[in-house]
Amino acid sequence: MKVSYQPFYRELCRVIAKEFIYTDPSRTMAYGTDASCYRLIPQIVVRVNNEREVQQTLVLAKKHKLPVTFRAAGTSLSGQAITDSILIILGDNWRQYKIFGDAGYISLKPGVIGADANRYLAPFGRKIGPDPASIxxxxxxxxxxxxxxxxxxGTAQNSYQTLQAMRLILADGTLIDTADSESVASLNKTHGKMLEQLGQLAQQTKANSHLAELIHHKYRLKNTTGYSLNALVDFDYPLDILxxxxxxxxxxxxxxxxITYRTVEEHPFxxxxxxxxxxxxxxxxxxxxLKQQPVSAVELMDRGALASVENEEGLPDFMPHLSEDATALLVEVRAxxxxxxxxxxxxxxSSIAGFTLEQQVPFTDKPEEFGRLWAIRKGIFPAIGAVRPVGSTVIIEDVAFPIEHLAAGVRDLRKLFIKHDYNAVIYGHALDGNxxxxxxxxxxxxxxxxxYQIFMEDIAHLVAVEYKGSLKAEHGTGRNMASFVELEWGSEAYELMxxxxxxxxxNHLLSPGVLLNRDHQAHLQNLxxxxxxxxxxxxxxxxGFCEPVCPSTSLSFSPRQRIVMWREISRLRRxxxxxxxxxxxEKDFLYLGDATCAATGxxxxxxxxGINTGELIRDIRTQRNMRYERIARWTADHFTTITGGAxxxxNTxxxxxxxxxxxxxxxxxxxIHVASAGYIPLxxxxxxxxxxxxxxxxxxxxxxxxxxxxxxxxxxMGPSTNDADQRPLTDIVESLLNKAGFSxxxxxxxxxxxxxxxxNSKGITSVASERLADMEQALWEASEQGKYPVLIDTSPCALxxxxxxxxxxxxxxxxxxxxxxxxxKLAFTPEDSPIMLHVTCSSVKMGLSAPMKNLLDRCCTQVVIPDGIHCCGFAGDKGIKTPELNAxxxxLLSQQVPANCVEGxxxxxxxxxxxxxxxxxxYRSILYVVDRVTKPLS
Structure with a gap:
């Protein structure tokens, strides 16, 4: 760590627990990674858990004149969430939400995942307006x-348009709650001059007809290039502007x-x-x-985009045979x-009846059918990413043309691809020219x-100058387009920003170089x-799309971070x-990357x-654990003795x-577990x-x-010592099968x-394969060569x-x-009590999430599926060897158990x-409940 950061670090440790402040090279590199094509490694990463900690960090950063960058999920594509200074990331306490006003409003902390917000609103037929692909x-x-x-x-339901209220922390650490009159009054006293200047800038902007007209034009399109200057012409009250x-x-x-959003309607049809x-x-x-018609979405896909997925299973048969310039529109309607x-x-x-179509799939309201159509659109990026040359990255640029110039703009984009020898594909949100x-x-x-430099300069000139479009329509300016903000907006608007x-x-301490940068080569640095x-x-x-379901994300590394570090280790080895x-x-990876990976995939x-990072970890374990193969093989050969001893x-x-x-x-x-450094199981x-x-x-x-x-x-393993039902699972299964008439x-x-x-989980794959083959042969014989079905009572083994x-x-x-x-064959009598449900990783992979919920719905009146619980992290013996992974x-589990719930x-x-x-x-097998609430049909 650089000497200049030591005083800040020492003071920060007095106000934030040291366990949430990271300075080691492994965590700073891993936690400092985002989805962009840029790499910066922070000096310090701070995991904050409340507003007070954010304020304290900002106050200390200002005191020591050190830059700070905020990070949410790190899925941003333009480099706005990375830094070589202080990175602030979110802890668990930023997941709260509140729905009110007959679900017309929802207040959300910044750590809530977008899809979860919509899930909370779904029972009310509402959703938040923004719907990014990474939701x-x-x-x-x-x-x-x-x-x-x-x-x-579009531009009608984004965060800007649906904002109702906000709690925000300024660069000097001041907290403002715009829904709290006392907070607003306090701000007027402490920051009155700042608010007054904001009001003056708004008045000057409105009075400048040329600038005001430019702003109105820019936000007729989707536009996230530079600051939201439309705030200066749309509002008069300084706090609204802010x-x-x-x-x-x-x-x-x-x-x-x-942030408090005004919610929007989610049509069910x-x-x-x-x-x-x-x-x-x-x-x-x-x-x-179509823009004049009652459509919800129109997605354009050029021939290259269609070709990238045309051979995927389940897609229309005509796709490989489309003409060279064929272009598709995927249209969705809701009601x-x-x-x-x-x-x-x-x-x-009726509106497009005058067009000659090369091919079509008519409107369908069947989810399984229109789901296959959307698989075309959603599969484009993965298809391209999967075939990219090793060592290269996939870059997604995000521009918007005035819709009246969309065709010409796309044609000229293609010419630039050819000129610079890029095999690029085009797709996007056609209604907005995006x-x-x-x-x-x-x-x-x-x-x-x-x-890349010359290509991006040509792109910027084409979109921003020739077509007066947006260089960033929805992905954010970041570092990627900060060098081109002045080109798009002109000097007057740029200086206003x-x-x-x-x-x-x-003091320019909040993400310097992001969004605005006077260095016109900044986008070529830190690639x-x-x-x-x-x-x-x-x-x-x-x-980072993998991170929400990984059980170790808050403990050690996520799958993305494991890959980042393995790439660096491999590079250094070479x-x-x-x-x-x-x-x-390498030493850090043993724990952060390997020991704390559940490897469930x-x-x-x-x-x-489709990357299964667990496969990489198992391969690493194979290389390390080959010396234990003889021991593993002995246990396999004496498995009856081993299980009896267990x-x-x-019981002892x-x-x-x-x-x-x-x-x-x-x-x-x-x-004992702690004293043995984890060698003795917990x-x-x-x-x-x-x-x-x-x-x-x-x-x-x-x-x-x-x-x-x-x-x-x-x-x-039988029931736990404190379980009220001490019957082993085998008894439950036999009882259930017998009452249904099965031998x-x-x-x-x-x-x-x-x-x-x-x-297999330890990477000893040869022994694992032999054991699986032995089990297959035994079941083949018992089922009389597949004549009878086979029931395996735990989902991991079944998978x-x-x-x-x-x-x-x-x-x-x-x-x-x-x-x-x-x-x-059974009559169900549901119980009037809530039951917790955990769908295992293996069940998810077998597509059993909905069937499992539906089955439990037959058994009880309330099924509780807790938020944020995906893989439980027990992972075989990890629960006793590395119990902190399970923990x-x-x-987040215990706080979500209803007071009257006594079972999971x-x-x-x-x-x-x-x-x-x-x-x-x-928690027991779901079969305990099924057996308890069923009787044979008479």
Missing amino acids: DACKIGGIAANNASGMCC THLMIGSEGTLGFIAE KASALFVFSDIEAACEATRI ADADTLKNKMAQIM MHFVFQQSFDSPAEVSR WQLKNLLDP KLLPAADKRVDSCIEC SGDDNKRLKKL LCARRCPV RLAL IAATGKIIGQPRFGKMTKA LTPSFPRGATSPKAPKLVAGDLKVVYLPSCASRT VIYPQKLDSLCCGMPY RAVEGFTKPMALFEPVGFVNHYLLD SALR VSNSRTCEIGLTEHSGVP
């Missing part, structure tokens, strides 16, 4: 600070601590159609007509009821940087290199440079290019806890007794038979069977079988089996242990 990962702080929009919100300037300011004028025109001109002319939707579709079809173009770029040579910056951040690291992750573009730094990073479901050990532990008391037992085992009071071995099954008259494989976890068949040598997951078996068997985990075979993943369900025995420990209520 499943980006946070409200970034949405507001960048004035992010999206496919449907809050609307904060929208789109990218953290360069202050910190948005809370939707339909989509795909219209393919022979050329871009026809598509753009149709867009001008409050089915009749209105039907009338809107007819009106839209086009994204995507291209692959390497920065590993001066020639490539020079090519600097006046605003000087007024609100006189990010993406060196090869491993074929599993080389396609990563560091977007170069032979800075061996001291390499050893430090849930990240792959959120990744645009049952005995669990349970008896010890009962003798000395559970609180004392918990403290003792924790102390055994909590929630840990189970040993299970009893399955007995000979009861045979039922009839032809219904099922092969039942209790997983090794179910065969080993149970157990495979031979049951106690020796294992799917191999314990070995291993589904993914790894080669023989044709009908494989089910509990939810799938009940839904497929038992619903028409971190479930840190899942379908993985190990996950249920951690869920029980961190919720305070016992």
Whole structure:
């Protein structure tokens, strides 16, 4: 750490817990990464948990004259969330929200994920206006600070237009709540001169007819280039001007601590159609007509964009055969009821009846059908990212043309691609003239940087000068376009922006170089290199979409950060440079990257290019754990003995806890775990007794038979000591199956069977594969070569079988089996009580989230699915070997358990242990509840 930061660091440690201040090279590099094509490494990263900590950090930064940058989710594409100074990131306490005014308003802290805000509003038929493509990962702080929009919100429903109130912290640490009259009165006393100057700037701007006309023109389009100068012509009251300037300011004028939005209607009825025109001109002319129609979204995709996904499964057969210049419009319409939707579709079809279409998919209101159409649009970027050359990055530029010039603008864009030898594709939000173009770029040579420089200069001149458009329509100016703000706006407006910056951040300590930069070469500095690291992750573009579902994000590294650090380690290994730094990073990675990775692969479901970072970690473990293969193979060969010994050990532990008391037992085992530096597992009071071995099954008259494989976890681990229901899961399964008329068949040598997951998670893949093959053969024989279905009672083991078996068997985990075979054989009597539901990673991957919720809806009157809980982080033995991972993943769980809730369900025995420990209520297999509330149909 630089000496100049030491005094600041020492003082900061007096006001913020040291554990939330990071200065080590691993965390600063990993936490300092965003989705842009730039790389800066902060000197200090501060994880703030409340407004007071933000204020204190800003006051100290001002005292020591050190720059500060704010970060929400880090999904921004233009470099506005990185710094080489002090980076402020959000802790857990920024996730609160409040809905009021008959759901006409929602107040959101900056750490709320955009999609979660919409989920909170969904029961009221409302949503927030902004709808960026990254809404499943980006946070409200970034949405507001960048004035992010999206496919449907246009310029009418973005943050600027739907802002109701704001809590914000100025550069000097002053907190303002615009909905609190006392706070406003205090601001008038302490910052009256600043407010007066804002009012004067607004008056001068309104009086300058040329400048006012320019501002009105610029915001007729989507525009996030520079500051929101429209605040100076749209409002008279200085505080309104101030809050609307904060929208789109990218953290360069202050910190948005809370924002209140006016919500917008979310129509429940939707339909989509795909219209393919022979050329871009026809598509753009149709867009001008559609803009006058009741459409919700019109997405344009040129031939290159369509070609990038044309061979994907489930897409229209005609796509590979479209003409060279074919251009598609994906049109969506929404309505409050089915009749209105039907009338809107007819009106839209009538409006474009004069166009000759090369191909079309007519309007459909069936979700599975229009979902496939939107898969075309959503699949473009991942398809391009997946095939980019190793070492290059994918850049998404974001411009807007006046819609009357859209066709000509797109044509000229294509000419620039050819001129500079870029194989780019174009797609975007046609109603607003907002086009994204995507291209692959390497920065590993001066020639490539020079090519990029000249290309961007030509782009800027084309869009901003020739067509008077926006160089940034919705992605934010950032570092990427800061050098071109004056070119787009002209000197007069540009200097006005600097006046605003000087007024609100006189010391230029908030993200200097972002949004405004007098260095016209700034966009070419600190360009990010993406060196090869491993074929599993080389396609990563560091977007951060994976982070919300990762259980270790708040503890150590997210998948994105693991990849960032592995790239740096791989680069240093190849170069032979800075061996001291390499050893430090390797040592840190053992814990931050490896030991705290659950390796469940849930990240792959959120990744645009399908990267499973867990596969990289397992491969690293394989290389490290090969020396333990002989031990692993011995345990596999003596598996019956191992499981028997484990049952005995669990019963001994349970008896010890009962003798000395559970609180004392918990403290003792924790102390032993800590003293052994984690080598001795942590055994909590929630840990189970040993299970009893399955007995000979009861045979039922009839032809219904099922092969039942209790997983090794179910065969080993019974209920927890404090659980009111002490029946083992095998008894529950047999009871449920028997009442439905099924005879149970157990495979031979049951106690020796294992799917191999314990070995696979540690990277000992050869033993894992052998164990899986043995289990497959046993089930093949027990099912009489696939004649009978197979039930595996925990979802992780079932997923291993589904993914790894080669023989044709009908494989089910509990939810799938009940839904497929038992619903028409059982009568459900739901209980009037809430039940917590945790859908395991493996269940999510098998598409069982909705079926599991629907099944539990049959069993109780209230199903509680807690926010922010995705993977539980127990991950096999991680829950006892690295219990802090489980604790971190479930840190938000206990506060979401209703007061009258006494039970939770899942379908993985190990996950249920951690869920029980961190919720305070016992978690069991969902089959316990199903068995309890059902009777045979008479």
